[in-house]
Amino acid sequence: MNNIQTNYDKFEMITNKKLDKEVIEVNFGSSKRMVKPLTSKESVRILGVWINLDLKSNFVFNQCKDIISKYNKIIRSKQIMDLQMKYVYNHVIIPRIDYKAQLLVWSNIQVEKLNTVCRYVFKRKASLPLTTPNSVIHLTMGYGIKDINTIQAQRQLSRVYNQVIAKGVMKEIFELNCKQLQSELLHNKSPLETWNISLKDLQVKHCLLA
Numbered sequence: 001m002n003n004i005q006t007n008y009d010k011f012e013m014i015t016n017k018k019l020d021k022e023v024i025e026v027n028f029g030s031s032k033r034m035v036k037p038l039t040s041k042e043s044v045r046i047l048g049v050w051i052n053l054d055l056k057s058n059f060v061f062n063q064c065k066d067i068i069s070k071y072n073k074i075i076r077s078k079q080i081m082d083l084q085m086k087y088v089y090n091h092v093i094i095p096r097i098d099y100k101a102q103l104l105v106w107s108n109i110q111v112e113k114l115n116t117v118c119r120y121v122f123k124r125k126a127s128l129p130l131t132t133p134n135s136v137i138h139l140t141m142g143y144g145i146k147d148i149n150t151i152q153a154q155r156q157l158s159r160v161y162n163q164v165i166a167k168g169v170m171k172e173i174f175e176l177n178c179k180q181l182q183s184e185l186l187h188n189k190s191p192l193e194t195w196n197i198s199l200k201d202l203q204v205k206h207c208l209l210a
Contacts, residue, residue, distance in 0.1 A: 016040040016053045018121040048101055057104045064097045065114060072121040086143055089118065096145045098155065105156060111149040118145065 013026070013038045023036045040046055041052035043060075050060050056063055075085060119137050122145065122147075124128055131175070136142040138150075163174040181191050 007067075009104060011035065012038065012044045014038040014040065014042065014044050014053055049100065057101075057106060057110070060100050060104055061106065061110055064100055065117060067096055068093060068114060068117045071119065075125065076121065080125065081144065082122070085122055085125060085144055089122075090144070090146050093118075094148070094151060097148065098151055101152070102155065106148075106152060108149065111152065116150050 013035050015025075019037060023034050026033050028036045039111075041054045041056070043050040043056075043080065050063070052059070052108070059129050071088070075088075115134075119134060120130070122128075122137060122143075123132055126143075128136075138147045163170065163177075166174060178190055182189070185191065
């Protein structure tokens with residue numbers, strides 16, 4: 001820890017409190033810096049991942065949509081085979097989207113919008129009718145284009161599994177999350193033991209377990 005140095009030029013501060021001043025003074029040991037805090041609605045980049053305190057996903061969603069749109073624009077006029085498009089999408093586009101969205105859980109509507117942007121150009125370039133069933137595009141027996149919804153589900157299930165088998169501090173945090181969810185649902189049992197709430201009636205937001 002003694003060898004860690006702070007890059008003050010890249011330092012960002014985000015707060016959910018309304019401040020009287022736009023710029024505040026922050027002490028870093030013996031040095032002082034003037035910092036302009038970001039609001040809870042503004043997104044900040046940390047190790048390539050954009051987050052905000054309001055847990056809004058629109059900023060990252062638009063970024064991911066732009067990634068697919070730029071890819072589609074590049075290949076629109078290119079002589080490219082369907083298998084080449086599949087490779088680029090599955091091994092370049094999807095990993096970029098998955099990395100940016102690793103802290104988010106998108107709704108089915110958002111995921112479908114991203115998949116639609118991908119499928120439209122793919123069908124056109126592969127000379128497929130636009131009425132071609134989406135299953136032909138995504139199933140392994142078809143073209144095998146990765147479904148963003150499936151990728152998201154796999155990522156979240158992996159996160160839950162890692163939290164369940166975790167030890168130490170991570171285990172304590174997971175147990176606290178379970179108790180908090182149980183309290184919000186007004187259940188007398190842990191949500192890991194029983195779950196009888198349909199998604200349409202679920203009011204809890206921003207909870208991985210829910």
